[in-house]
Structure formats: C-alpha cells, structure tokens
Amino acid sequence: MTQNTDVRIPAARLRAYMERVFAAEGFDGGEAAQIADVLMQADLFGIESHGAQRMMYYHRNLASGSAIAGARPEVIRETPVSALIDGHFAMGQLCGCEAMRLAIRKAKQTGVGICAVRNSSHYGIAGYYTLMAAKEGLASFSMTNTGPIMTPTFGVEMMLGTNPIAFCMPADPIPFWFDASTTVVTLGKVEVHAKRGRPMPEGWTIGGDGHACTDAAQMNASILAGEPGGILPLGGAGETHGGHKGYGLGIMVEALTGVLAQGLTAPDMQGAHGDHTSHFFLAFDPAMFGDPAQIRAGMSAYLERLRAGARAEGCARIYTPGEKAHEAMADRLQNGVPVEANTLAELRQIAAELGVEAL
Amino acid sequence: MTQNTDVRIPAARLRAYMERVFAAEGFDGGEAAQIADVLMQADLFGIESHGAQRMMYYHRNLASGSAIAGARPEVIRETPVSALIDGHFAMGQLCGCEAMRLAIRKAKQTGVGICAVRNSSHYGIAGYYTLMAAKEGLASFSMTNTGPIMTPTFGVEMMLGTNPIAFCMPADPIPFWFDASTTVVTLGKVEVHAKRGRPMPEGWTIGGDGHACTDAAQMNASILAGEPGGILPLGGAGETHGGHKGYGLGIMVEALTGVLAQGLTAPDMQGAHGDHTSHFFLAFDPAMFGDPAQIRAGMSAYLERLRAGARAEGCARIYTPGEKAHEAMADRLQNGVPVEANTLAELRQIAAELGVEAL
Numbered sequence: 001m002t003q004n005t006d007v008r009i010p011a012a013r014l015r016a017y018m019e020r021v022f023a024a025e026g027f028d029g030g031e032a033a034q035i036a037d038v039l040m041q042a043d044l045f046g047i048e049s050h051g052a053q054r055m056m057y058y059h060r061n062l063a064s065g066s067a068i069a070g071a072r073p074e075v076i077r078e079t080p081v082s083a084l085i086d087g088h089f090a091m092g093q094l095c096g097c098e099a100m101r102l103a104i105r106k107a108k109q110t111g112v113g114i115c116a117v118r119n120s121s122h123y124g125i126a127g128y129y130t131l132m133a134a135k136e137g138l139a140s141f142s143m144t145n146t147g148p149i150m151t152p153t154f155g156v157e158m159m160l161g162t163n164p165i166a167f168c169m170p171a172d173p174i175p176f177w178f179d180a181s182t183t184v185v186t187l188g189k190v191e192v193h194a195k196r197g198r199p200m201p202e203g204w205t206i207g208g209d210g211h212a213c214t215d216a217a218q219m220n221a222s223i224l225a226g227e228p229g230g231i232l233p234l235g236g237a238g239e240t241h242g243g244h245k246g247y248g249l250g251i252m253v254e255a256l257t258g259v260l261a262q263g264l265t266a267p268d269m270q271g272a273h274g275d276h277t278s279h280f281f282l283a284f285d286p287a288m289f290g291d292p293a294q295i296r297a298g299m300s301a302y303l304e305r306l307r308a309g310a311r312a313e314g315c316a317r318i319y320t321p322g323e324k325a326h327e328a329m330a331d332r333l334q335n336g337v338p339v340e341a342n343t344l345a346e347l348r349q350i351a352a353e354l355g356v357e358a359l
Numbered sequence: 360m361t362q363n364t365d366v367r368i369p370a371a372r373l374r375a376y377m378e379r380v381f382a383a384e385g386f387d388g389g390e391a392a393q394i395a396d397v398l399m400q401a402d403l404f405g406i407e408s409h410g411a412q413r414m415m416y417y418h419r420n421l422a423s424g425s426a427i428a429g430a431r432p433e434v435i436r437e438t439p440v441s442a443l444i445d446g447h448f449a450m451g452q453l454c455g456c457e458a459m460r461l462a463i464r465k466a467k468q469t470g471v472g473i474c475a476v477r478n479s480s481h482y483g484i485a486g487y488y489t490l491m492a493a494k495e496g497l498a499s500f501s502m503t504n505t506g507p508i509m510t511p512t513f514g515v516e517m518m519l520g521t522n523p524i525a526f527c528m529p530a531d532p533i534p535f536w537f538d539a540s541t542t543v544v545t546l547g548k549v550e551v552h553a554k555r556g557r558p559m560p561e562g563w564t565i566g567g568d569g570h571a572c573t574d575a576a577q578m579n580a581s582i583l584a585g586e587p588g589g590i591l592p593l594g595g596a597g598e599t600h601g602g603h604k605g606y607g608l609g610i611m612v613e614a615l616t617g618v619l620a621q622g623l624t625a626p627d628m629q630g631a632h633g634d635h636t637s638h639f640f641l642a643f644d645p646a647m648f649g650d651p652a653q654i655r656a657g658m659s660a661y662l663e664r665l666r667a668g669a670r671a672e673g674c675a676r677i678y679t680p681g682e683k684a685h686e687a688m689a690d691r692l693q694n695g696v697p698v699e700a701n702t703l704a705e706l707r708q709i710a711a712e713l714g715v716e717a718l
Contacts, residue, residue, distance in 0.1 A: 077647070077648060077649065079469075079470050079647050080469070080470075081440060081469055081470045081471050081647070082470055082471070082643075082647040082648065084647075084648045084649065110438075110439070110440055110469070111438050111439075111440045111441055111473075112440050112441070112471050112473060114470075114471060114643060114647070116648050139614070139615075139619075151671075152665050152668060152677050153677070153678070154670055154671055154674035154676065154677050154678070155665070155668045155669060155670055155671060155674075155677045156668075156669050156670065156671050157668040157669045159664065159665055159668050160665075165608075167611045167614075169611075169614045169618070176610065176611075176614055178607040178608070178610070178611055180601070180603075180604040180607055180608075181604075182604075183601075184594070184600055184601050185601065201599055201600070203600050204600075206671065209671075209672055210670070210671025210672035210673065210674065211671075228669055234593060234594055234601045234604055234605070235543070235594065235601075235605075236600060237671075240560055241543055241560070241562050241563075241595060241600075242539070242542075242543050242544065242593045242594075242605075244539075244678075244680070245539040245540075245541075245593055246593070246594075246601075247680075248537040248539055248680040249524075249537070249539075249608075251535065251537070251661075251662075251665070251679065251680065252526045252528075252535075252537055254661065255498070255526075255528045255535060255658060255661075256498075258657075258661075259528070259654060259657045259658045259661060260498075260645060260648055260654060261648065262648070262649050262653065262654065262657060265657075265661045265664075267661075267664055284441075284473060286619060288436070288438050288440070288441040288443075288473070289436060289441065289443045289475050289619055289620065289621070290436065290443065290621050294621065295618060295619060295621065298617075298618045298621060298624075299614055299618045302610075302613065302614075302617075302618060302624045302626075303610075305518065305624075305626055306511050306514070306518055306519075306610070309511060309514045309515075309516040309518050310514060310515050310516045310587055311513055311514055311515065311569070312510075312513055312514060312515050312565065312568075312569025312570075312596075313568055313569035313570070314569065315513035315514075315569065317513065318511050318512070318513050318514045319512070319513070319603075320610065321603070321606075321607040321610065
C-alpha cells in the first residue's frame with residue numbers, strides 16, 4: 001500500500017541500485033541483474049512486501065551464510081520431462097530462474113517440463129516464474145514451501161508455510177496471472193497492522209490457546225518467536241468456512257516441494273542452517289491440446305466475461321487475477337516505485353555497509 | 360451426514376443395485392460396473408451427495424439425452440505426454456476413467472501424462488480418479504468445471520462452477536487424498552440447510568443485492584432459477600479473508616478444463632444441451648525425482664507430524680486430508696452404507712421405471 005511517507009523512485013534508478021548491491025554482495029553481472037529483476041517485478045506489480053523491502057532480509061541472509069553468493073544450482077537427476085535440482089543454497093531467484101528455464105525448454109521439446117528444487121532459499125514472488133513461461137506461450141505453475149507460519153485445522157502449532165500457488169495462462173491483453181498464499185493472509189499483513197497499532201479482523205490468526213486473535217503486535221511477536229498460534233489457512237478456523245481446504249492446499253504445496261524434492265518440510269526449517277526452501281515448477285504447451293491462438297482467445301473471452309458481470313452493490317469493478325498487478329506496473333513505470341521511509345533508510349544502510357552508491 | 364431416517368444397506372447390495380440400473384439404462388457390464396464403482400466410492404467415503412443420492416440425477420440426464428448410454432469418449436489429439444478427449448456426452452465417469460487410465464499409461468512411459476476432456480458430463484467425485492493413479496504409485500491431479508454456481512469477488516452473477524481440485528500423493532497407511540471445491544461450500548450444504556429449515560452461517564452465500572444471505576431455502580431456489588446471487592468463493596465475500604484467492608483458484612480450474620479442452624465455460628453451460636462438462640487429469644511419477652519409497656516415506660512422516668501437533672482447546676484431533684474418508688469407508692464396509700429415506704424412495708422409483716429388482 002502506498003503510504004504518505006513513501007518516496008517515488010524511478011524504476012530504472014531502483015533497479016540500478018539493486019544491481020549495484022548484488023554485484024557488491026559477490027554476484028556476477030548476470031546474476032545480479034536476474035535477482036534484481038525478480039525484486040523489481042514485485043515492486044512494479046505493487047507487491048511491496050517482496051521488492052526493495054526485502055533487500056535487508058537478503059543482505060542479512062548473505063551475511064549469515066543462509067544464502068551463498070558463489071553457489072550454483074545443480075541438476076542432479078533428469079529425464080526429458082523433468083529435473084531435480086539441488087540449489088546448494090544459492091539465492092532462490094537464481095534457483096527459480098534456472099529451474100523454470102529448464103522446465104520451459106523441456107515443455108518446448110516434449111510438451112511438458114516439471115522441475116523440483118531443494119536446498120534453495122526465498123525466491124521472491126512465486127508468480128515471477130510463471131510470467132517467464134507465459135512469455136513463451138506456455139501455461140505454468142510455480143509453488144514454494146516456506147518456514148512454518150500456518151496452523152493446521154484444529155491445531156495451534158505452525159507446521160506449514162504460506163505455501164503459495166502461482167498459475168499463469170496466456171491471454172490478452174494480459175495473461176491470467178494468479179499468485180496467492182494458501183493462508184488467509186501473509187505475515188506482511190500482520191506486520192502492517194502491528195506497525196499501525198490496529199487490530200486485525202477476526203479470522204486471520206489463531207492464538208496459542210486456540211481462540212481467535214486480533215492483536216497484531218502480539219501475534220507478530222509470537223510468530224517470530226515460534227510460539228503456539230499462527231496464521232490460519234485460507235477459509236479460516238475450523239471447517240465451517242472451508243479452513244480445511246486451505247489447509248489441504250497448503251499440504252499439497254508441501255507435497256510438491258519439500259517432499260517431492262526431498263528437502264526439508266516446514267517444521268524442520270525453523271532453526272535449520274539456511275532456508276532450505278524447496279520449489280516446484282511445471283510448464284506445459286497448450287498447443288498439445290489445440291490451436292494455441294484459439295485457446296488463448298478462449299481464455300481472454302472468459303476473463304472479459306467475468307469482468308463484465310453484474311456487480312455487487314457498492315462495488316465499482318470486478319477484477320480478474322493479474323489486472324491489479326499490471327495496472328500498478330503501468331503506474332510505477334510512469335510515476336516511479338513507492339518506497340517506504342523505513343525501507344529507504346535500510347537501503348541506505350546496505351549501500352553504506354557495502355560501500356556502493358546509495359539511491 | 361448420517362441421519363436418523365437413514366437405512367444402512369450392505370455395500371455389495373447397493374453396488375449390485377447400481378450395476379443393475381446402469382445395465383438397464385443401456386450400458387454394457389464393464390461400463391455399468393465402472394459407473395457404479397465411482398458412485399460407491401463416494402458413498403463409502405461418506406460423501407453421500409455424490410453417491411446413491413445422485414442416481415435420480417443421472418437417470419433423468421440419460422432420459423433427457425444430456426448423457427448418452429451408447430456414447431464412447433474419443434481421443435482426438437495425442438502426444439506421448441498428453442491427450443485431448445471428446446467425451447461425446449458419454450457418462451462423466453466413463454470419460455474420467457478413460458482419461459485417467461491414459462494419463463497413467465503415459466506417466467508410466469514418459470514420466471507424466473496430461474489429459475483434457477470436453478463434452479463430458481458430471482463425473483462424480485474428482486478424487487476418485489486420483490486414487491486410480493495413487494494405486495499405481497503416481498501423484499496426480501483431477502479437476503472439473505461444472506455449471507455456474509460461484510459468484511466472482513465483487514460480483515453477484517454465478518459465473519464459475521464449484522470447480523473442485525483433487526490431488527493425491529502416495530503415502531502410508533493411506534494416501535494424501537485431497538478433494539475440495541473452490542467454493543466455501545457446495546450446493547449440497549445449502550440444500551441440507553434448506554431441507555431442515557435452518558439458516559446458513561454468514562459467509563457462505565451472497566444474495567442478488569450483494570449482501571450476505573443466510574436464508575437457505577431462498578438461496579437454494581435462487582440458485583436453481585439461475586437468478587443473481589450464489590455461493591461465495593473459498594475465502595468468502597470481498598478480499599478481507601482471501602475470497603479473491605478462492606475466486607482465482609476457481610478460474611484456474613476453468614482455465615485447465617473448459618478453456619484448455621475448448622469445451623464450454625460455466626456461463627455457457629446453463630441451458631446448453633447436455634452438461635458439456637470439461638475435465639483435467641495430470642499424473643506423474645515421483646520416481647523421476649528420487650527413490651519413490653523414500654518420497655512416499657517422507658510424505659507419510661510429514662502427515663504423521665501434522666496429526667501429532669498441538670491441538671486447539673476443545674479439539675480432539677487433527678486430521679489430514681483423506682483420513683475421514685478412509686475411516687468412513689471402514690465403517691461402511693462393515694456396517695453398510697447409510698441411505699436417506701428420500702433417496703431410498705428415489706432408488707425404488709428408478710427400479711420400477713426400468714423394471715429391475717429394487718434394493
């Protein structure tokens with residue numbers, strides 16, 4: 001969300017800053033540009049939690065050895081339609097791009113490519129990688145596990161990550177671009193409410209006692225400390241509103257990432273050296289099923305139909321997934337990327353520590 | 360839910376009845392057994408909305424020509440990893456089994472198989488087909504579109520189906536078996552509340568005016584009439600509790616079914632001849648990524664860990680997806696399948712109309 005304290009920074013300037021920083025962290029030019037591109041896409045799409053705001057997090061991970069600048073992801077098992085990749089604790093963005101590029105190549109050769117990655121680290125927005133496939137006319141999934149933050153239905157221990165599912169399908173004027181955690185909200189939303197001293201809506205989190213918790217500051221502290229309680233699965237507490245569905249989707253993502261790649265599952269991530277994140281990428285060619293232009297037109301027509309449907313009273317517009325992001329990008333490319341004052345201070349600190357030019 | 364008016368019928372007797380009925384409807388012995396097996400699996404798993412209770416629905420569809428007894432699904436496009444199938448309005452169970460068998464065969468040959476089906480009809484529980492793959496040691500997805508019942512976020516027109524996602528991954532003692540609609544609830548739950556004259560919890564449905572609706576009888580009638588209002592996406596109304604995520608997942612399912620198979624999308628299903636349902640099946644071999652026994656053990660261990668987690672106050676147990684279904688099956692195999700009095704009357708009527716032995 002754009003705040004009053006935000007400064008608008010031209011996208012090219014912010015990107016150049018990120019590239020300088022990652023070069024100084026020890027990445028070669030191509031790698032620094034790649035990592036910056038993933039972060040910039042988040043900032044351009046208005047997903048500020050995953051853009052410049054994460055620079056300090058990555059800076060600390062590189063300092064602690066959680067992520068390693070010299071590491072290179074390695075394909076350790078391969079078939080014409082699949083690959084298993086060991087990230088060797090390289091930056092998640094490098095692991096993710098390498099894996100999705102490979103999935104795309106396989107999809108172009110055989111029709112489908114599935115790549116599982118283990119021993120990676122935080123890879124930014126899951127949906128970045130599906131855009132890579134969409135640019136090649138392919139449909140794709142991208143999923144990742146994360147450290148534990150979600151409580152199981154009827155449980156109070158955090159045993160699942162935010163475990164996002166991203167899916168993208170070519171369409172016009174923009175692709176159908178879906179990227180969502182399987183929790184009700186991400187930690188970022190809890191943090192924002194905590195910072196503003198505002199209570200959270202009921203149904204976002206559960207306390208260690210198993211009752212609804214609306215105290216954002218308390219919940220934020222308890223999550224960071226790994227104490228009982230946590231963020232609820234999509235659908236909320238219990239089963240009445242389908243919380244077991246969000247919980248099940250969360251396990252599905254863990255099955256396709258940590259389990260399939262034989263990395264760590266969420267409960268083991270806490271305290272482990274490195275993030276040990278696992279990812280899953282699947283790309284396939286719609287042309288296997290018919291004229292790709294016709295399938296693309298069918299997707300576009302359905303999305304247009306959804307947008308043109310009758311609206312609920314007081315609702316100005318019906319969105320389809322990806323629209324808000326692409327509109328934010330048009331705004332940010334023209335008017336600059338909003339960067340929050342605290343983040344700006346962090347970016348200055350990183351520049352000073354690395355001895356590179358600040359923003 | 361087992362009611363007081365339910366009669367317990369031995370599974371073998373119920374199955375034999377179903378096979379008699381479908382044989383009398385014009386299916387050959389193998390087909391009748393196949394359709395009955397899908398319905399029986401639902402009844403055994405305690406998903407009574409999709410078992411014997413659906414017999415009258417299928418009986419009427421076959422009478423009206425919505426589904427055709429002599430029709431055979433046909434592969435109209437194929438690669439080593441994929442197939443597009445035209446169902447020619449055969450029963451959805453026959454289309455689904457044919458498509459998943461083909462996906463399994465391809466997965467065994469190449470590592471992965473993706474089959475899209477159009478011009479099918481209601482295929483029963485999505486999760487039936489993923490069990491077929493799990494029995495072969497494969498991981499798999501099964502999805503289907505349905506007639507419109509879900510309203511988009513901020514909209515009041517039903518433009519998406521219940522659009523379930525089923526996913527299954529081999530594990531012990533039972534597979535990880537997930538099968539859930541992308542709506543908060545299915546129509547069945549609205550019907551049950553209407554029949555009992557009970558209000559629904561807020562957050563299940565939205566009225567034509569865009570406000571919460573808790574009147575089950577009114578909502579049930581309005582949905583059947585195709586009037587504005589409908590069932591909310593998983594996550595509920597608006598975006599506060601992630602309703603846009605359930606909505607996005609619903610579109611994803613439509614993209615992979617109606618759009619990819621170039622069949623009808625939900626808004627066009629109303630009033631169209633036949634159900635025109637489309638399905639999506641994807642099976643893949645975990646052995647591409649490592650020792651399948653080790654991956655299976657990893658899945659089992661993670662599920663066990665979830666079940667053993669700290670419970671919320673007043674909650675007796677943490678379930679993992681598939682457990683309730685398998686426990687219901689153990690009960691029903693021993694004690695018979697509960698059949699509701701109204702359903703029993705329908706089954707007698709069908710038998711009388713077809714001139715076959717009733718239950």
